[in-house]
Amino acid sequence: MLAQRRYGVPARYLVAFWGLETNFGSYYGRIPVPDALATLACDQRRSAFFTDELLAALRIIDAGDIEPERMVGSWAGAMGNFQFLPSVFLRHAIDADGDGRRDLWQSPEDAILSAGNFLQALGWQPELRWGREIRLPDGFDYALAGRDRRRPLVEWVELGITDAWSRPLPRLDLPAAVLVPAGHEGPAFIVYENFDVIMGWNRSEYYALAVGRLADRIAGAGPLVSGLPEDNGPLRREDVKGLQQALAAAGYDPGTPDGIVGPATRRAVSAWQRDRGLVADGHVDQQLITALGAP
Numbered sequence: 317m318l319a320q321r322r323y324g325v326p327a328r329y330l331v332a333f334w335g336l337e338t339n340f341g342s343y344y345g346r347i348p349v350p351d352a353l354a355t356l357a358c359d360q361r362r363s364a365f366f367t368d369e370l371l372a373a374l375r376i377i378d379a380g381d382i383e384p385e386r387m388v389g390s391w392a393g394a395m396g397n398f399q400f401l402p403s404v405f406l407r408h409a410i411d412a413d414g415d416g417r418r419d420l421w422q423s424p425e426d427a428i429l430s431a432g433n434f435l436q437a438l439g440w441q442p443e444l445r446w447g448r449e450i451r452l453p454d455g456f457d458y459a460l461a462g463r464d465r466r467r468p469l470v471e472w473v474e475l476g477i478t479d480a481w482s483r484p485l486p487r488l489d490l491p492a493a494v495l496v497p498a499g500h501e502g503p504a505f506i507v508y509e510n511f512d513v514i515m516g517w518n519r520s521e522y523y524a525l526a527v528g529r530l531a532d533r534i535a536g537a538g539p540l541v542s543g544l545p546e547d548n549g550p551l552r553r554e555d556v557k558g559l560q561q562a563l564a565a566a567g568y569d570p571g572t573p574d575g576i577v578g579p580a581t582r583r584a585v586s587a588w589q590r591d592r593g594l595v596a597d598g599h600v601d602q603q604l605i606t607a608l609g610a611p
């Protein structure tokens with residue numbers, strides 16, 4: 317595949333991004349991008365950001381890459397098969413089919429090479445995978461988990477971590493972090509630097525895990541070895557904010573109470589769990605919110 321040869325990004329990852337962003341090109345939004353961005357530019361919370369994106373969209377139209385009536389996308393101005401924001405389009409979109417325009421809507425060649433170009437610019441390392449499912453040893457200290465707790469892969473091996481089938485991992489001096497997105501009852505993963513590259517596309521760890529796992533399945537991998545715990549549904553942002561306020565009142569620092577579960581909140585939860593003799597995995601669920609008596 318040309319994009320893989322030119323940019324070093326294996327095809328399975330490009331297909332995975334394509335699937336998550338637009339269901340393989342079946343739906344990339346119907347909202348006129350200039351209208352969406354003009355509306356968001358009036359929101360004082362992120363006015364400067366969306367004003368810049370609106371100006372970028374107008375430059376794309378002025379360059380002749382897309383007719384105004386065809387420039388449609390999401391409510392936030394993301395557009396085309398891979399849902400590029402206009403500023404990303406200007407920096408990384410490619411005219412791969414040689415027709416003189418960068419068309420991320422109707423030209424699969426343009427869209428795929430543009431995605432590869434973007435990932436290369438974000439720092440994709442061709443020799444690395446994103447990560448993998450792992451098996452944690454008995455008694456694992458969950459305070460070591462998290463993207464901010466990176467250490468060389470060989471050190472994780474020495475702590476007893478194996479792959480999901482209990483086979484040894486390579487003893488490499490490769491920066492790696494352990495993630496337990498569903499807590500100690502769910503699957504565990506070890507992630508490498510390309511995981512951070514995926515998060516440069518979308519800042520959600522869950523999104524990055526989905527890209528990596530979908531890429532693996534496209535390449536023929538099976539389902540998760542450890543399976544998934546029971547899904548208790550999404551958490552309400554106001555409930556998470558209440559949890560953060562309760563943690564702060566109890567003397568644990570969760571960061572700014574913003575209703576978003578980030579590293580600071582997980583560390584605070586882990587400390588609260590540890591002090592009560594619980595598994596200190598830092599996982600936030602409705603049961604924890606209830607236990608803390610969050611308002």
